[in-house]
Amino acid sequence: MASYADTTQLPTDSTQLPMLVASGLSCQRGKRRLFQDLTLRVSAGTALLVQGANGSGKTSLLRMLAGLTCPTSGQVYWNGTPIRQLGDEYRGQLLYCGHLNGLKDELSAEENLMTAAALSGRAVSTTMVRSALRDVGLGGWECLSTRALSQGQKRRVMLARLLLDPRPLWVLDEPLTALDADAVTWLSHVIDLHLQHGGVAVLTSHQDIALTGSVQTCRLGS
Numbered sequence: 077m078a079s080y081a082d083t084t085q086l087p088t089d090s091t092q093l094p095m096l097v098a099s100g101l102s103c104q105r106g107k108r109r110l111f112q113d114l115t116l117r118v119s120a121g122t123a124l125l126v127q128g129a130n131g132s133g134k135t136s137l138l139r140m141l142a143g144l145t146c147p148t149s150g151q152v153y154w155n156g157t158p159i160r161q162l163g164d165e166y167r168g169q170l171l172y173c174g175h176l177n178g179l180k181d182e183l184s185a186e187e188n189l190m191t192a193a194a195l196s197g198r199a200v201s202t203t204m205v206r207s208a209l210r211d212v213g214l215g216g217w218e219c220l221s222t223r224a225l226s227q228g229q230k231r232r233v234m235l236a237r238l239l240l241d242p243r244p245l246w247v248l249d250e251p252l253t254a255l256d257a258d259a260v261t262w263l264s265h266v267i268d269l270h271l272q273h274g275g276v277a278v279l280t281s282h283q284d285i286a287l288t289g290s291v292q293t294c295r296l297g298s
């Protein structure tokens with residue numbers, strides 16, 4: 077049973093119910109109110125592109141949607157249930173990629189991905205990890221210490237997690253940072269496939285990303 081705060085505007089067709097809902101979200105940072113009474117509804121197969129100038133609150137919003145920060149007011153729902161009620165169950169549905177790549181410099185790309193999978197409780201084989209690294213253009217770089225990779229290559233290693241850890245909700249904060257044109261094309265394709273399989277993606281980017289699926293935008297600071 078859905079428990080949205082405001083059910084009056086939800087679609088009557090249950091197949092159209094949004095998977096991710098933010099209702100009346102506000103964010104106060106010090107004396108600054110970054111956004112207020114923000115309501116979002118994102119259905120399966122849709123990307124939400126959060127836009128805005130530096131400091132407008134995009135990362136703050138993504139962290140709230142990922143359950144990493146509590147909103148000043150308002151609530152986030154996943155399939156009709158408040159995420160704070162879902163707790164670990166929600167975290168298990170979500171793949172969050174932040175500004176930092178979360179890689180250990182002393183480990184290889186392959187070891188980093190195996191470790192990330194183990195920490196998230198996913199059973200992945202070396203073959204799967206190598207295949208993901210090849211897919212992201214890092215064939216031949218699997219065993220090199222991550223310290224020796226370029227910024228774009230490190231970002232690619234982090235994004236290879238998208239191929240190894242299938243979860244319905246992706247929250248990607250500036251995923252295009254440091255990526256070259258080929259990698260941007262690759263990532264657009266991967267996000268499109270995720271949407272085609274009924275997933276939801278929330279992302280920020282100061283660069284253009286061409287998605288062929290359904291895209292909603294949310295502009296902060298205007």
Ligand SMILES: Nc1ncnc2c1ncn2[C@@H]1O[C@H](COP(=O)(O)OP(=O)(O)OP(=O)(O)O)[C@@H](O)[C@H]1O
Nearest residue numbers: 105106110128129130131132133134135136137280
């Ligand atoms: N913990 C905090 N305490 C005080 N201010 C904060 C805190 N976290 C963020 N801020 C401020 O909130 C504002 C929004 O930050 P946020 O990182 O959400 O912006 P952004 O839109 O993602 O910016 P950018 O495009 O530069 O990445 C900034 O001015 C930042 O300094």
